[in-house]
Amino acid sequence: MENEVILSIEEKVDEELPNLIASLQEFLRIKSISAQDIGMEECALFLKDTMESIGINCKILEKEGAFPVVFGQILNPSATKTLLIYGHYDVQPPEPLHLWDSDPFEPAIRNGKIYARGSTDDKGNLWATIMAVKCLLEADIQIPINLKFFFEGEEEVGSPNFKAYMEENKALLEADYTILCDRGVHESGRPQMYLGNKGITHAEITIHGAKRDVHSGQAPFIPNTAWQLVWLLNKLKDENENILIPGYYDNVSEPNVEDLHLLRNVPFDSKEYSEIYGIRDILTKNDGMAALTSLLFKPTATINGFTSGYQGVGNKTIVPNKASVKIDFRFVKNQDPIRCVELIKDHLQKNFDGEIEVEIAEVRNPSKVSLSAEVVQVVIEASKRIYKEDPIVWPLLDGAGPMSLFEEILGAPAIIVGLGAPFAFANTHAPNENISIENYSNGIKLMASTYYLYGKRE
Structure with missing residues (x-):
C-alpha cells in the first residue's frame, strides 16, 4: 500500500511539474528583502493566499516593529502526530546586480535550473513544503497527521523577533517535531539532512585611544588602537586555531559512537x-x-570584520584613535554558551587595561536530535524511496541558528532537511542563485512522502 501511495505522489508531481514551476516563479518575482524593508507584507499576503487556496488554514501573526509571520495548519481529527515545518520568505539583497546573468527577480530557466534571488534560500525550499500538500490533496491522498507551518520574514537579518513570536504563540505552534527546510542536497546529488547545529553569539570589541586621530609622527607617544586590538586578538586565538581563553574547552566532548x-x-x-x-x-x-570532526565538534572564534583608521584612496599618516572588530563565536555540544560569554568578557578585560567596550549579542544554544528519533527515521525512509539512494545524515550542521528554540520553547526538536541546490553550487547570498528543477521536484516528492509516512509509521 505504501509503495503505491509513494508512486502516486511521484506521478502527481511529475504531471503537475509545469504548473509547480510556474507558481514558484511567481513567488520568486516578489521582492521580499528584509534588510531593505522591501515587499515584505506583499510577500506574506501572497504566501497566505496561496496556502489558503491549497486548503491550508492560515493567519498572519504580527508584532509591532516586526515583519509578519505566516502561520498555517491542516488538521486531521483522527491524527495523533503533529509536524511543524519552518521556513523563511525573506531573501538577501541582490547586489551586486551587474554580476547577475539575468534579473534576480525575473526567474529565468537555463540548463534545467531556475535562477533567481531566493530560489534555494529559502523560497524554493519553502514552496516545496506547501506544494507537497497540494499534490497530496490533488492525488486524493489523505494527510494522516496534523501539519503546521511557521514561515518568518526576518531570517536574513538575524531573526530578531523569532523567539518572541514562538513564545507568544506556543500553544498554536505545538508539535512533536520540527523540520527546517533551508539547505540543499549534497554536492554528489544525494539527499542530506542535519540532526542539529552549533550554538552562536556575535561580539563587537572596540578600543578607544586618544581623543582624536593623531599625526603618525607622534607614534612613539600615542597608543595605536589598531595595534592594541591586534595584540589583544592574538591573546584570544593562536595560529593553530586554538582559543586561548582559560576554561573555554572544559565541557567540550568528543563525538560519541x-x-x-x-x-x-x-x-x-x-x-x-x-x-x-x-x-x-x-x-x-x-x-x-578527522577533518569533519574538527568542522563539527570544535568551537570557533572567527573575525568577521576589522575597522580602524583611514581606508580611503592614497595614504593618510595617522595614529587611529579607535579600532573595532566583529567576531562570531560558535559553540559545540555540552558547552554552556552563557558561561562562555562570561569567560570571553573576563579574558578581554584581564588582557587589556585601556578603554574597551565589549558588546555580546544574545546566544543561541547548540542543538542535537538522536538518529533514532522517529522523524529522522521517517525522513531517511522517504529519502531512500524518492532519491533511490541512502541520504547523507550529518550529526550536526557546521553553522548555527534557531534550532534549539524549537525544543526549548515548543518541546518540538528540530532537524534540517535539504531540498535546494548543493551549497557549493547554489550561489546562496550571491549573484546567480539557483535551484535545479530536479532539486525542486524531488523536494516536493520528499516532503509529501514524509508527511504521509510519518503518519503511517507505528
Whole structure:
C-alpha cells in the first residue's frame, strides 16, 4: 500500500511539474528583502493566499516593529502526530546586480535550473513544503497527521523577533517535531539532512585611544588602537586555531559512537573542497573523519570584520584613535554558551587595561536530535524511496541558528532537511542563485512522502 501511495505522489508531481514551476516563479518575482524593508507584507499576503487556496488554514501573526509571520495548519481529527515545518520568505539583497546573468527577480530557466534571488534560500525550499500538500490533496491522498507551518520574514537579518513570536504563540505552534527546510542536497546529488547545529553569539570589541586621530609622527607617544586590538586578538586565538581563553574547552566532548558512525558515511575530499573554494588546503591539514570532526565538534572564534583608521584612496599618516572588530563565536555540544560569554568578557578585560567596550549579542544554544528519533527515521525512509539512494545524515550542521528554540520553547526538536541546490553550487547570498528543477521536484516528492509516512509509521 505504501509503495503505491509513494508512486502516486511521484506521478502527481511529475504531471503537475509545469504548473509547480510556474507558481514558484511567481513567488520568486516578489521582492521580499528584509534588510531593505522591501515587499515584505506583499510577500506574506501572497504566501497566505496561496496556502489558503491549497486548503491550508492560515493567519498572519504580527508584532509591532516586526515583519509578519505566516502561520498555517491542516488538521486531521483522527491524527495523533503533529509536524511543524519552518521556513523563511525573506531573501538577501541582490547586489551586486551587474554580476547577475539575468534579473534576480525575473526567474529565468537555463540548463534545467531556475535562477533567481531566493530560489534555494529559502523560497524554493519553502514552496516545496506547501506544494507537497497540494499534490497530496490533488492525488486524493489523505494527510494522516496534523501539519503546521511557521514561515518568518526576518531570517536574513538575524531573526530578531523569532523567539518572541514562538513564545507568544506556543500553544498554536505545538508539535512533536520540527523540520527546517533551508539547505540543499549534497554536492554528489544525494539527499542530506542535519540532526542539529552549533550554538552562536556575535561580539563587537572596540578600543578607544586618544581623543582624536593623531599625526603618525607622534607614534612613539600615542597608543595605536589598531595595534592594541591586534595584540589583544592574538591573546584570544593562536595560529593553530586554538582559543586561548582559560576554561573555554572544559565541557567540550568528543563525538560519541553515533556521531562517528554518521561521519563515516559523509563523503569529504579536502582537495576537492579546496578547489571549489580556491584555497591551497584546509586549515586542519587532514581529510575524511578527522577533518569533519574538527568542522563539527570544535568551537570557533572567527573575525568577521576589522575597522580602524583611514581606508580611503592614497595614504593618510595617522595614529587611529579607535579600532573595532566583529567576531562570531560558535559553540559545540555540552558547552554552556552563557558561561562562555562570561569567560570571553573576563579574558578581554584581564588582557587589556585601556578603554574597551565589549558588546555580546544574545546566544543561541547548540542543538542535537538522536538518529533514532522517529522523524529522522521517517525522513531517511522517504529519502531512500524518492532519491533511490541512502541520504547523507550529518550529526550536526557546521553553522548555527534557531534550532534549539524549537525544543526549548515548543518541546518540538528540530532537524534540517535539504531540498535546494548543493551549497557549493547554489550561489546562496550571491549573484546567480539557483535551484535545479530536479532539486525542486524531488523536494516536493520528499516532503509529501514524509508527511504521509510519518503518519503511517507505528
